Amino acid sequence: MSAEAPAVSRSVVVAWRNAVFAVFAINGFALATWMSRVPAVRDALGASTAEMGWVVFSIAAGSIVGLSSASHVLAWVGSRRTIAAAVVVGCVGLSVVGLGSTLSTHGVFVVVGLALLGCGMGMCDVAMNVEGAAAERELGRTVMPLFHAAFSGGTIAGAALGALAEWADVSTAVHFGAIAVASVAALGVSVRFLHLDAQGFAGAGDDAAHPGWRERLSMWADRRTLLIGLIVLGMAFAEGSANDWLALAMVDGHDVSNSTGAVVYGVFVTAMTVGRVAGVFFLDRYGRVPVLWTTTVLAAGGLLIVIFAPWAGLATAGVVLWGLGASLGFPVGMSAAADDSRTATARVSVVATIGYFAFLVGPPSIGFLGDGVGLLHALLLVFALIIVAGFATPAARERA
Known part of the structure; x- marks a missing residue:
């Protein structure tokens, strides 16, 4: 932050923090709405596992577009406008997915809708994390896992509502359209409390404090940044593979119903929420690297249980880990x-x-592998990336 930046009052910071909580929750709610109905969309389209890999690929491709352009858009219009526009685009995409999977057996509408959903959520993901990091610095304590816990809380609500909609046989058009409207309405209430300026810094004063586009691009050559990216790649793969495939893997691999598959996905996001809330204590006490090593072991062990468990109950315990x-x-x-x-x-x-490259490469790769060896065994690819992420954890060490 610039030395000339005006002080931010405590009440403003608290309102800012709460608004960031809301944005994270809205995004999680909208994403889980899609994820919880993947089996229903698959059935409506009559798609194979490999074909669903390509369908899910579209949300990852859209995410990459949103993510790669986000820092430039943030510098141009500011995070408040970026977040508002991104959520609206994502909700339009969600509505298109619902209509496309209800009114047509052709996947083109679903693919277009998912690309819009991915683009909006990818751009919003960067903007809300920058907002969250800035709010964390202002508060002077670890808060980022709690923001992501709000995202997970949104996914719990979205998954629960998705399971209910599946059980009640509500069409995806009605379900997704209603969620899109509710998400935009909730955003309208919270977005006005976001606090970053057009350059991405609260109250920043001089242009010299803001990196230009060349310096922004130079971050791709920074070793520490790339190693941190490798950590996030592995763990995003661990999270994203569950978002994309867990419900379907439980249905096809452990012979549970579509609604039970949605419930098991809800178990996963509940466990993630608990981990993020509890993680604040452990991060403040032990630091980033020991905590990341521990979570790597938990994720790898739990995934192996899910893949090789002989019955669904034990697999669900693995989902928790x-x-x-x-x-x-x-x-x-x-x-x-x-x-x-x-x-x-x-x-x-x-x-x-x-x-998010995990979301780009992961869905089709797991889909293709799943066609040959089954979805459960295809998840061994996720296990390998979790191990790689574990070895990169020293890069996340707190800077003096």
Whole structure:
């Protein structure tokens, strides 16, 4: 932050923090709305596992577009407008997915809608993490995992509502359209309390404090940034593979119903939420690196249980460990990327883009592998990336 920046009052910071909580929750709610109905969309389209891999690929491709352009858009119009526009675009995409999967058996509308959803959520992801990191610095304590816990809380609500909609046989058009309207309305209440200026810094005063576009691009050559990105890549794969495939893997691999698959996904996001809330205590007491090592072991062990468990109940216990282990990689990576407030926007954009590469490569790769060896065994690819992320954890160490 600039030396000339005016002090931010406590009440403003608290309102700012609460608004960031709301934005995270809205995004999680909208994303879980789609994730919880993946089996229903698959059935409506009559798609194979490999074909669903390509369908899900579209949300990842849209995310990469949103993520890679986010730091430049933030510098141009500010995070408040970026977040508002991104959420609206994402909700339009969600509505298109619902209409496309209800009124047509052709996947083109679903693909277009998912691309819009991914683009909006990808751009919003960078903006809300930059907002969260700045609010965390103003508060002077660890808060980022709690912001991501709000995201997980939103996914719990979205998954629960998705399971209810599946059980009640509500069409995806009605379900997704209603969620899109509710999300935009909630955003309208909270977005006015966001506090970053057009350059991504609260109350920043001089242009010299803001990196130009060349310096923003140079973050792609920074070793520490890339290693933090590798941590986020592995843990985003651990989280994203559950978002994309857990419900379907439980249905196809452990012979549960569609509604039970949605409930198991809800178990996963609940475990992630618990891990993020509890993680604040452990991060403040033990530091980033020991906590990340521990969560790596939990995620890897839980995933192996899910893959090789002989019955669904034991697999669900593995889902709990998987969720706890995957809970902190992304938020801790965002905090580590934002250690330097001056380059926080650019670094967060780079790290988030690397992390979301998991969403780009993961869905089709798991889909293709799943066609040959089954979805459960295809998740061994996720296990390998979790191990790689574990070895990169020293890069997230707190800076003196």
